[in-house]
Structures are given as structure tokens and as C-alpha cells.
Amino acid sequence: MPGLPGGKLAGRPLHFIWIADCSYSMAGEKIKSLNEAIRESLPHMRKVAEDNPNAEVMIRAIKFSSGAEWHIGIPTAIDQFQWDDISVESSTDLGAALSLLADALKIPPMDTRALPPVLVLLSDGMPTDDYKAGLNKLMAEPWGKRSVRIAIAIGSDADLDVLKKFIANPELEPLVAKNSPQLVKAIRWASTAVLQAASAPASQGTGKDHGRGVVPPPPPAGPAAAEQDDVW
Amino acid sequence: MREGSTYRWRCATASVKGVTHRRYGLSNQDHVGWREVGESTILCLSDGHGSARYFRSDLGSALAVEAGLAVLEKFLKEAEGLSERTNRWPLIEKEIEEKLPRDIVKDWRERTSRHLAVNTFTAEELERVKELEGEGALKKAEADGITAYGATFLAVVLTPEFIFCLQNGDGDILVVDEDRVARWILPADQRLIANETTSLCERDAWKDFRTSFQRLAQLAPPLILAATDGYINSFSSVEGFQQVGSDILDMARAEGFDYVDKHLEQWLEESSERGSGDDISAGLLYRDNFPVAEAVPGAAAMASELKEGRPEQGRLADKERDDESTAG
Numbered sequence: 306m307p308g309l310p311g312g313k314l315a316g317r318p319l320h321f322i323w324i325a326d327c328s329y330s331m332a333g334e335k336i337k338s339l340n341e342a343i344r345e346s347l348p349h350m351r352k353v354a355e356d357n358p359n360a361e362v363m364i365r366a367i368k369f370s371s372g373a374e375w376h377i378g379i380p381t382a383i384d385q386f387q388w389d390d391i392s393v394e395s396s397t398d399l400g401a402a403l404s405l406l407a408d409a410l411k412i413p414p415m416d417t418r419a420l421p422p423v424l425v426l427l428s429d430g431m432p433t434d435d436y437k438a439g440l441n442k443l444m445a446e447p448w449g450k451r452s453v454r455i456a457i458a459i460g461s462d463a464d465l466d467v468l469k470k471f472i473a474n475p476e477l478e479p480l481v482a483k484n485s486p487q488l489v490k491a492i493r494w495a496s497t498a499v500l501q502a503a504s505a506p507a508s509q510g511t512g513k514d515h516g517r518g519v520v521p522p523p524p525p526a527g528p529a530a531a532e533q534d535d536v537w
Numbered sequence: 538m539r540e541g542s543t544y545r546w547r548c549a550t551a552s553v554k555g556v557t558h559r560r561y562g563l564s565n566q567d568h569v570g571w572r573e574v575g576e577s578t579i580l581c582l583s584d585g586h587g588s589a590r591y592f593r594s595d596l597g598s599a600l601a602v603e604a605g606l607a608v609l610e611k612f613l614k615e616a617e618g619l620s621e622r623t624n625r626w627p628l629i630e631k632e633i634e635e636k637l638p639r640d641i642v643k644d645w646r647e648r649t650s651r652h653l654a655v656n657t658f659t660a661e662e663l664e665r666v667k668e669l670e671g672e673g674a675l676k677k678a679e680a681d682g683i684t685a686y687g688a689t690f691l692a693v694v695l696t697p698e699f700i701f702c703l704q705n706g707d708g709d710i711l712v713v714d715e716d717r718v719a720r721w722i723l724p725a726d727q728r729l730i731a732n733e734t735t736s737l738c739e740r741d742a743w744k745d746f747r748t749s750f751q752r753l754a755q756l757a758p759p760l761i762l763a764a765t766d767g768y769i770n771s772f773s774s775v776e777g778f779q780q781v782g783s784d785i786l787d788m789a790r791a792e793g794f795d796y797v798d799k800h801l802e803q804w805l806e807e808s809s810e811r812g813s814g815d816d817i818s819a820g821l822l823y824r825d826n827f828p829v830a831e832a833v834p835g836a837a838a839m840a841s842e843l844k845e846g847r848p849e850q851g852r853l854a855d856k857e858r859d860d861e862s863t864a865g
Contacts, residue, residue: 310780310804311777311778311781312777313772314772314807357814359813418769418770421731451731476672507589
């Protein structure tokens with residue numbers, strides 16, 4: 306075969322970012338389950354990435370409590386990604402987390418040929434800072450507005466209205482995990498089914514339906530809280 | 538080919554199903570077509586959106602190419618009738634910017650409406666939309682059937698006197714000059730990232746067209762490349778995609794255009810496989826210079842100029858007009 310015209314070929318970058326609440330109320334079983342569920346999802350994410358070699362999946366994580374910071378800040382290829390446990394601290398500064406996320410989605414460093422990023426927010430409570438300012442900043446970024454946004458409410462005290470505003474998709478509700486198995490199931494869905502759908506190259510129209518065509522239906526919640534020993 | 542011309546336009550096209558679509562048993566959503574109209578050439582491409590709510594976009598892109606070729610052929614024939622008008626250029630340019638986008642959208646909507654009238658949506662098609670994209674998408678599909686056919690549109694038209702391009706949605710049209718520099722003909726649409734694109738199916742779709750018109754006062758560029766977005770998305774950088782244009786020009790000059798035509802489909806397949814995974818369609822318009830028979834007045838001298846580089850601005854146009862009046 307004659308030489309291929311053009312420069313270096315590459316799959317399209319797909320950024321997957323966990324945004325994890327590590328406020329004090331997450332202490333105990335909640336944070337333990339979160340860490341285990343994310344770690345447990347990694348082999349399944351690797352399988353999805355293998356099945357979709359034309360998407361270059363890169364993973365990062367933000368943690369937020371009093372302020373927000375990158376827990377794993379360098380976009381890491383899925384086959385090299387390792388999860389370090391996060392531990393709890395104090396408050397629930399979601400606004401700071403969303404502001405940090407917005408900075409990461411600017412152009413640059415985002416590549417215009419990237420696939421829509423997948424953002425998964427996990428939280429168990431009400432924000433303790435100006436989350437609207439952070440959310441507005443995120444949605445003002447072209448990549449923020451066009452991202453696929455998933456929210457998992459951990460326990461009954463999570464502010465579902467805030468999570469719905471983050472998702473900004475009337476067809477999609479926050480997943481609610483009231484025990485460890487439900488959290489595992491929700492994280493598995495976000496990290497595999499959603500990642501699978503986001504890896505496909507289908508186009509969407511411009512306009513208000515940013516990112517809405519990508520998310521597959523979520524799974525049923527799983528074992529009811531009453532059947533479990535731990536109820537959050 | 539006009540008498541006195543020392544070149545002819547060659548066209549090559551190819552369209553490949555993306556490796557991702559092959560993997561999931563989906564159809565190729567792209568279409569490409571071209572047509573000669575007298576001494577002019579029309580090239581049209583279209584990329585069907587492919588996601589669940591655009592469940593007939595493979596048909597939509599085929600109909601878009603048909604509509605484009607038909608409307609642009611009609612325009613070229615009518616433009617010939619303006620040749621005696623002293624104000625023809627502003628008229629032609631205005632028509633390209635304002636009337637052609639409306640006509641193309643109108644023609645496409647008529648074709649898709651006719652198809653839908655004979656082939657109503659099946660329960661299976663509608664169920665799939667609801668399952669994958671929810672009630673909102675289903676309601677929109679039922680309310681406005683044309684959405685299901687949503688596709689982009691790109692066109693390049695070359696005449697002996699002018700070149701123009703039209704585009705709605707993603708994809709790229711590059712011109713490669715004599716120095717092998719590849720650049721975009723049309724301004725970018727900043728909305729088109731993250732797999733989002735404007736579409737022929739949208740309300741007032743004609744307003745989203747970008748157009749470019751250029752009179753050929755000197756020699757036309759040696760190569761024009763038009764491609765759907767699966768191609769540029771296969772490269773790690775924008776410069777890597779621009780290099781496609783200069784590499785193809787080099788190959789055409791060294792090996793001949795037949796060589797490029799023969800290998801274009803393979804190149805697109807490999808680019809999809811190792812790059813974006815998406816369907817890729819591309820069209821090439823190549824100015825094939827050739828030694829002209831001595832019987833054509835002035836052609837030998839002109840061919841010599843072409844070998845040495847670009848003629849001075851205006852000289853070639855004047856020379857061809859002189860040859861025409863002599864031959865007439």
C-alpha cells in the first residue's frame with residue numbers, strides 16, 4: 306500500500322472526570338463504598354475502551370470538601386489509571402469543584418476534535434458554597450455545555466435539585482444510591498454504559514439539546530434499602 | 538475544456554463506512570457525488586448525523602447530494618444566460634450567498650418529504666428513538682418527520698471563470714495552492730465541536746450556510762479537497778489533516794491523478810481504522826495540466842509558463858479571451 310497522505314493518525318480523546326464529594330458526612334461506609342466501587346469499575350472501563358479503540362479514554366478526578374482540588378489531575382489513559390482512595394475532610398464546596406472543572410474544559414487545553422467529555426458527580430449532601438457560580442462558569446464553557454453530565458446522589462440527604470441542575474437534562478434524573486450495592490451499580494453504569502455510548506462518533510444537532518442524545522437509560526436501582534443492613 | 542485551455546479538471550471521490558459503524562452493524566451515513574455541466578464541475582458531499590433521533594440520516598445524506606447536484610446544475614445553466622450583463626458578477630455572487638442555500642434546503646425538504654410520504658415511520662423506528670433518547674426526541678420525530686433525515690451539506694463548484702463553495706454543518710473544504718500550502722476556503726463555525734453540527738433539517742437551515750465566491754483572474758488552484766468530518770477527526774492535529782492536501786498534490790504530480798484515484802478509498806479506510814472510526818467521504822478536484830496539441834494556438838507557450846510557475850495575475854485570463862475570439 307502506498308504511503309498514507311497526511312500526518313499522524315490518532316483516536317479521538319474522550320475525557321472522563323469523576324467529581325467526588327469527600328465532605329465529613331461521607332465518612333464511614335459511604336466513602337469506603339465509593340472508593341471500592343470506582344476501583345472495581347476499572348477493569349470494566351478497560352474492556353469498554355478495548356471495544357472502542359477509536360476513542361482515547363483519559364481519566365481524572367476532582368475531590369471537594371473545603372474547597373476543591375485535583376485528586377488525579379493528569380489525564381491518564383485507562384490502561385494506566387489507578388484509583389487512590391480519597392478520605393473525608395469537612396464541608397461540601399461543590400461550586401469550587403465545578404469552577405476547577407470549568408478551567409480544565411477551556412480551549413486549550415481541550416482539543417476541538419475531542420468527543421464530548423463525561424462528567425460524573427457523586428455527592429451526599431447540600432453544597433456549602435456558591436455552587437451556582439461554579440455551575441454557571443462550567444456551562445459558559447463550550448465543552449462544559451456539551452459534556453455528558455451524570456450525577457449520583459449518595460444517601461437520602463443529597464440535594465437532588467442541585468444535582469438536576471448539574472445534569473441539565475429533563476430526560477435524565479440523578480441516580481440515587483441508598484446503600485453500597487446501589488452505589489456500585491450506579492458507578493458501574495456511569496463508567497461503562499455511558500462511556501460506551503460516549504465513545505461512538507454519531508453527530509447531534511446544535512441548539513439546546515447539548516449532549517442529550519448520548520446517555521443510555523440507567524439501570525434499575527437494585528436491592529431496596531429495606532433489604533440491606535446499611536441505609537444511607 | 539475550453540479551446541485554448543492547457544488543463545482539465547479531474548475529479549475523484551470515495552466514501553467508506555467507518556470501522557465503528559462496521560463493528561456495530563450500522564450503515565454508512567455519508568454520501569458523495571459529482572457532475573460535469575459543460576466545462577464546469579460540481580462536487581457535493583453530505584454526512585448523515587447517525588444518532589438515534591436521526592434514524593434515516595443515511596437516506597438524508599443521499600438526498601442532500603441529489604438535491605445539491607440538481608440545484609447547482611440549474612444555477613450554472615441559468616448563470617450562462619447572464620454572460621452579457623455588465624453587472625453579472627454581483628448578481629451571481631448575491632445568488633450564491635442568498636438564493637442557493639434556500640433552494641438547496643427547499644429541494645432537500647421536498648425530496649425527504651416525498652420519501653416520508655411513501656415510507657411512513659415504522660413502530661420499530663419510533664420505539665428505538667424513545668428507548669435510546671427518550672420521550673422528547675420521540676415527540677420531535679413525530680412532529681417533524683424531516684428531522685430523522687438530518688444531514689450536513691458541502692459543495693464545490695468550479696467553472697472556467699469562478700469557483701464557489703457552500704457548506705452547512707461540519708466537514709472541511711481545503712484549497713491547496715501551487716506552493717503546496719493547504720488552507721480552508723470557508724470561515725469556521727465556532728459552534729461545531731463535540732460532535733455537534735448544524736443541519737439541513739433545522740428550521741431556517743439556509744441561514745446556517747457559509748459561502749465563498751472567487752473569480753479566477755489567474756490560474757485556478759491545483760487541488761481542492763472536500764471531506765466529511767470523519768477525516769479531520771482521524772488526525773492527531775489540524776496540521777496533520779492539512780498535510781493530506783499537500784501530500785495528495787505531490788502524489789498527483791509525481792505519479793499522475795489516476796494513481797490518487799485508485800488509492801483514495803484505501804486511504805480513507807485506513808484513516809478511519811487508525812483514527813476516528815467514523816465514516817469518511819472525500820472528493821478531490823485536481824487541475825491536470827497537460828501538453829496540448831500544437832494545433833491549439835498559443836497553448837505550447839502557455840504550457841511552458843505553467844511548468845515554470847504561476848503566470849502573472851490577469852495574463853492567463855487575457856490570453857484565453859484572445860484565443861476564444863480568434864477561434865470564434
